[in-house]
Amino acid sequence: MFGKLTPDAFIHGPVETGAQLIVVVGALVVIGLLFYTKSWGWLYRNWLTSVDHKKIGVMYLVLSFVMLMRGAMDALMMRAQQVVAVGDSAGYLSPDHYSQIFTAHGVIMIFFVAMPFMFGLINLIVPLQIGSRDVAYPFLNSMSLWLTVAGAMLMNLSLVAGEFAAVGWLAYPPLSELQFSPGVGVDYYIWALQIAGVGTLLSGINFLVTIIKMRAPGMWLMRMPIFVWTVLGSMLLVIFAFPILTATLGLLSLDRIFGMHFFTTDLGGSAMMYVNLIWAWGHPEVYILILPAFGIFSEIVPVFSQKKLFGYTSMVVATLLIVILSFVVWVHHFFTMGAGANVNAFFGIMTMVIAIPTGVKVFNWLFTMFRGRIVFATPMLWFMGFLTTFILGGMTGVLMAIPGADFQLHNSLFLVAHFHNMIIGGVLFGFFAGFVYWFPKIFGFTLNERLGKWAFWNWIVGFLLAFIPLYALGLMGMTRRLSQVDPIFQPLLIVAAVGACVIALGMFFQILQLIVSVLQRKKNIAGPDPWPGPAGGGRTLEWATSSPPPHYNFASIPRVHGRDAFWVLKEANGPVKEGKTWPERRSSALEAAHERTHIEMPKYTPVGFIVAGCAFLSGFGIVWHIWWLALLGLVAIAIILIARSFESEIEYTIAV
Amino acid sequence: MHSHCTVSSSILDGSTLEHGIIKGVDFLSVFAVLDPKGAIALAERGLMFHAVLFMLIVAVPVYILLFFFAWRYRTGNTKAAYAPHWEHSKMEELIWWAIPFEIILILGALTWTSTHDLDPRKTLNVNVAPxxxxxxxxxxxxxxxxxxxxxxxxxxxxxxxxxxxxxxxxxxxxxxxxxxxxxxxxxxxxxxxxxxxxxxxxxxxxxxxxxxxxxxxxxxxxxxxxxxxxxxxxxxxxxxxxxxxxxxxxxxxxxxxxxxxxxxxxxxxxxxxxxxxxxxxxxxxxxxxxx
Amino acid sequence: MTTHPSTSSGHVQEDKVVFGFWVYLMSDCVLFAGLFATYAVLQNATFGGPSIAELVSVPFVLTETMILLTSSFTVGLALLAAHRHSGTTTLRVGYGAGKKYLVLTLLAVTLLLGLAFLGMELKEFSHLLAEGNGPSRSAFLSSFFTLIGTHGLHVFFGSLWMLILMAHIVIKGLNPGTVRKLTMVSLFWHFLDIIWIFIFTIVYLMGALAL
Structure with missing residues (x-):
């Protein structure tokens, strides 16, 4: 009846039980609060069933922040373990639990923090920037969100029932095969990622079509904001890379469930093939994340330098080059697997070639600042932090692209420092910048600048303290994923742990900033175009509508007459000079753009939420070999989607 | 091509160890990767040093420009030039496509030769069977x-x-x-x-x-x-x-x-x-x- | 009153949905590319078990292929019939009740051919299993079953979709919505056909020649 699920699955050691309690109590508190405030109806009507891209974007951000807390907790636990488990001391975590934590940390941070953060910002901003009322497929969008949530919940459930994978975030076989990992941990890993992966793929298709087909009249491709360009590149990568992940994890699960031999040690399986396949997805994945971050900075630098972006065409060319190149570098993740010198050298050089378009982007940002009037508001600070750390990360990256050097650096903490350098300093700082930058647009009030600056300084100092020592430790010969370390490494590990705490302080200030800003929201109401500048700083179309935008975004679709579409509208009334304030300018600019029409909007529907719920149950069934549940979930999904296809009234009309 | 290829490249010459640059620099000894005890590790370290040096040719100017521009063109400094419409210049852009390109060209050549020299399968040196x-x-x-x-x-x-x-x-x-x-x-x-x-x-x-x-x-x-x-x-x-x-x-x-x-x-x-x-x-x- | 192209649900809407479906097919193509690559790597990893050359029966597979190709032809005819019915190649106006049954008949034929193909494939699989050459026999057989099974699963879902499409046409008749669905089903079906051609060539023909 319940497959492999027995009461034993709920009984853990003391530390795991703590995590179990946090999940259960946390869930109960949320449910209790919803009952206490009688908010179920509100939650259902306004959020769970929403197909509004802005609400979906906000929900992605909430998911990302919740999971960021868990991922950060994992990080702190690892740092603490490596400080105390020195020499003969085993520390406070068993090796198996430690391994589950570093696996979970990687999976969470990439799939359930960075990806939802990215899709949150894309959802919030892309339709606004291209002057559209919605995405191409609003219902699909809702389903993507809930599938991602279902994947995340399945992963969190592993804290309560059973265990998580203890194999590293990419689950290399043969370690991840049944022979070496007989528990359910790897199955949780596979199905959490498969469910979320389907959501990601659907989002990729959705936004690609949105950008290609739904731009406002006059917004030619070469007039699109760079953020939209980078999202286009990122979505192309999603469409070409995620099916590889789906196939690879699918094959691994066939090995585990049906005893096949794709990656097993015996009967002809090839673990090396898995390593190739997973990185054929994994390397593009890195660019899926970093490209939108580049795009965000390409929006922020001009606005806060009060100047046009330098080298628009170069930026576009560089973005497309990165998209193409990202598919021919995957072998650099395993130069040490014994490929020949020709193969290694080829992939090493291709990897370095990516540094060229990336370098061009850096120079273009710098020369956007040149002869500007730079305002150091928090988004710009994040940019400064990004570039400072990113150059370092880029250098260490090119260093490891040289196979001869990589032999000495691979799998050491040097590597760990490098990719955190790129993912935190590059991706996360980029997304934080975007979050602060667009927050007033989405919520209608500004974030507290002072607390934002404190958060920034804690983050950057904490980042340097936490990761520069890891570079040094790598050069000392310390390998990654150690649950117990040699005494010689301890001093620098203590520094790194302090750094992690400073980062935690930065996160504390971010939470405080949100709370304080929400409390003071009446005082900090943002206009449609709140960032500094002679006529408001906004240059792109999202600033042309109110903050927060109406659910149909634009009462009438704007017409686009050039790059920086909104800026062009402002300038249409004579050149923008210092001294004039935004309200008169904006209204006149917008009136010129307006054209009245009727508005058709999609109706809210619970189908996306329900489908994802069924996928969650089905995933749980497969993990525990509860086959009737797995089948039931799949059949339910089929029936629901078929029923939905017979519905015809999926839109309604608003008269303006 | 199988055994006893003579390693001709200078970066693999074990004799550099004798008068190597690290002798006498003791603080490096804690960094195992930077404290080689054999010709291969020495060559790999030399490779890293060279690569970092080439990269610094780009990285240092970028750091200087970043902080100089940030300071010079801060909004309070009204004496600095302000060119809000300057968005394109063929010459400048050509230059910063060219600079990284040149560096990568050099690093690429270094990568090609060093990868073959340091191929782990390559039999080392000389007249002695391994x-x-x-x-x-x-x-x-x-x-x-x-x-x-x-x-x-x-x-x-x-x-x-x-x-x-x-x-x-x-x-x-x-x-x-x-x-x-x-x-x-x-x-x-x-x-x-x-x-x-x-x-x-x-x-x-x-x-x-x-x-x-x-x-x-x-x-x-x-x-x-x-x-x-x-x-x-x-x-x-x-x-x-x-x-x-x-x-x-x-x-x-x-x-x-x-x-x-x-x-x-x-x-x-x-x-x-x-x-x-x-x-x-x-x-x-x-x-x-x-x- | 001016209606804006991007807000009206006519032609642009259609365009958008079909375009998105093309993009989906592209991503599905990548999935199959991954499975083909896996097969290419593992096809010699027989580990003492049978090799592909020992398993292929070319006449049998040729029959399967002909069935699938014919079904592609009939689904094409169905789409053509739906289009001709409106008297124009664009899908905007004029769907009566007239040739609805022709379209339905052609779809039914396609569906039957699809099911026949699936039946043959299942027969092949059960035959292999009965002889002890199941997917867990060797890495080669794992990749063989997975590649062909994934294609078969697609054919199964395609058949299910076709059934539902027929229900749509029975209930609503031919209108821009159902014709759009028909367009996508036929795209999907042709896509599966192309994938099968690759399987037929790379797995079966090249496998048989290797003997």
Missing amino acids: LVIEVVALDWKWLFLYPEENIATVNYVRVPRDKPVRFDITADAPMNSFWIPELGGQIYAMTGMITSLNLIANEVGEFAGKSANYSGEGFAQMKFTAQATSQENFDAWVAEVKTSSSTLSWSEYEMLAEPSVTKEPLYYGSVEPNLYNMIVTKFTGLPVPSH
């Missing part, structure tokens, strides 16, 4: 077989100084990575196949060896000691191990291969013939080749 040591990554210990000497050790490997060594590496466990930072870079250990790593120790001493690729619960204990001694000392050691009565038979091996952590090194005075090939072929389904 000492062959067969390595098996087990759960969670390292087994070393000396086919010529017909001895075996666990978690301890001894090599003569200045003699090229070829490690033939396989696994009877999840994927591991064989790494002795002071002697040179790593290579994966995988079931059913043999990867080769050619190294040399040019100084005597004890060096930390480790697995760099996570392989399960006992991974943190999967360490070994690599010791380089004089040739005489090495020969004496081999003779001493040979006196040990313990034999590494197949059944003994199967017990050893059970998942466990071994703190103290083990020594076997003799080894069942063909043991290594049996370990490799048990995963390939092919007949065991005889010696």
